[in-house]
Amino acid sequence: PVAAAFFAEPRLTPIVRVLSLCFVGMAFSVVPQALVARALQFDRKARIEVLTAVVSSAIGLALALAGWGVWALVGGVLALHLVRAVAFQVVQPCLFLPVPRPAELRGSLRFSGWITLDRILWFGYSNIDVAIAGRALGGALVGVYTVAASLATLPLDKVMSVVNEISLSAFSRMQGDPQRIRQGVVASLQSVSLLAFPISFGMALVAPDLVEIFLGSQWLAAIIPLQILCLICPFRALGVLLAPALFGTGHARLVVENNAITVGCVALALLIGVQWGVAGLCAGWVAGYLPSFCIAMRRTLIALEVPAGPVVRAITFAVAASLAMAVTVLGARGLVAPLTPLLELASLIAIGAALYALVVAVFRPDTLRHVWMLAAQK
Structure with missing residues (x-):
């Protein structure tokens, strides 16, 4: 009721x-x-x-x-x-039928309690956008927002769910080796950065073609919301990696605190942004999540004693390479314009992927080989 x-x-x-x-x-x-x-x-x-x-x-x-x-x-x-x-x-x-003694349960209950709070907070910030949109925008605009949000997160959602599970198990096994934990955190952030930024930025670039070809002209209103949401998706993918590293090393309380900060920032930004419709709601995600991500990342790196330099360099390089890809794709639009819409879309994707791979191969060959090996193992 x-x-x-x-x-x-x-x-x-x-x-x-x-x-x-x-x-x-x-x-x-x-x-x-x-x-x-x-x-x-x-x-x-x-x-x-x-x-x-x-x-x-x-x-x-x-x-x-x-x-x-x-x-x-x-x-x-x-x-x-x-x-x-x-x-x-x-x-x-x-x-x-579990019948352990209370003394044996104390540690497990404490850890489980933090995990439960984390799940509640995660559910809150993951679904608060739809709740706010449902109250403020009405059914038709909620549909536009839902389509845009689903498309923006589609390429990364399935991959990150698997990465999340693997990371938790892996970091749990590294608890007694701080050096391996630091290396694992940096390597995972580097790998996800190299994949998440070009995918999301690329989707933002081809959003008009993507929506018109696969959804039809009735969903053209979802293009701008989709492009805005694609800007924040890479950071959300990186944020997913923080909780497994902290849970696996016993910093459960810090995960809950980080998520509480995220819920507060995102909720406030969405409530303000929704006053300007669907685009404002999407901009609220960017304005609310970015500062909370930076805060959570800093707190996590300090807790795990991970140097910030390699992480910042990894994210900065992925952003720079993705921007170079974006400039190339925008410049190539005139060349592929005579093609059919589907061929034009495929050509733009191929050009962007080739340019990005070339930049990474020239400036980060070791990281590219590492990502390739991980993909081959999966």
Whole structure:
């Protein structure tokens, strides 16, 4: 009822109540999933994720064809959590009634409490934009914003979710080796910078072509919001790397403090920005996240005793190389203009990728080889 009242949509009440059953499935999957990740068995996890996606999509489609309407989506989500729970229990059986002594639980409960607070804060700042847009802009403009946000984060979301899990397990194993931790933090930030900035800046450059070709002229209003959001996505990708490094080395409280700062900055900026519509809301992300990212990065580097110089140089180089790519792509537009829209888009992407790879190969060959080796291993 609270969610229904917030969005002034009474039909939400039964939907939210049924979706709450997802927590039952999560309870049976979270422990075996964590054990699989801890053992770095990501091939098994990937197969389970593919299985759950296929089964849940099939069930959702079948219910939709049967005329279930919005309940088809609900059924698909419930099926996803049920299949995931069963699959992880098969791969890593973990059914037990925990009866430890209170003294044994104290440390785990403290750490789990910080993780829970972190998840709540992360959920808050990840979804507060839609909540604010829903209240201030109305359904049509919320749709424009949602499409822009989904496109902006699409290239990096799946990659960073895997990197996040791998990083947590890896840093947990490095707890007794501060030097390896420092090297790992710098290497991960360098690698993600080299990938995130050109992808996001490139998407901002070709956003008009991308939207018109794949979404149609009815979504042209999403172009400017998409371009603005692409400016902040690389920094959000880098921010994802901070929590695993801190959690893995026992600095759970610092993660919560960083996220609290982020929530405050982003919420305030979004509330101000939404007064200027969808573009203002997107600009709020840039204005709110950038300062909180800088604060969180500084606090993290100090806690892990990582020198700031290599990190700043890595990010600066990625930004500079991406800007060089952007200038080249803008200059090449006139050359590829006679082509069909799809060929023009493909040509611009190829030109930008080639120029960026050339710049990195000339000025950062060692880093390029490192990223290539990581990609080959995946």
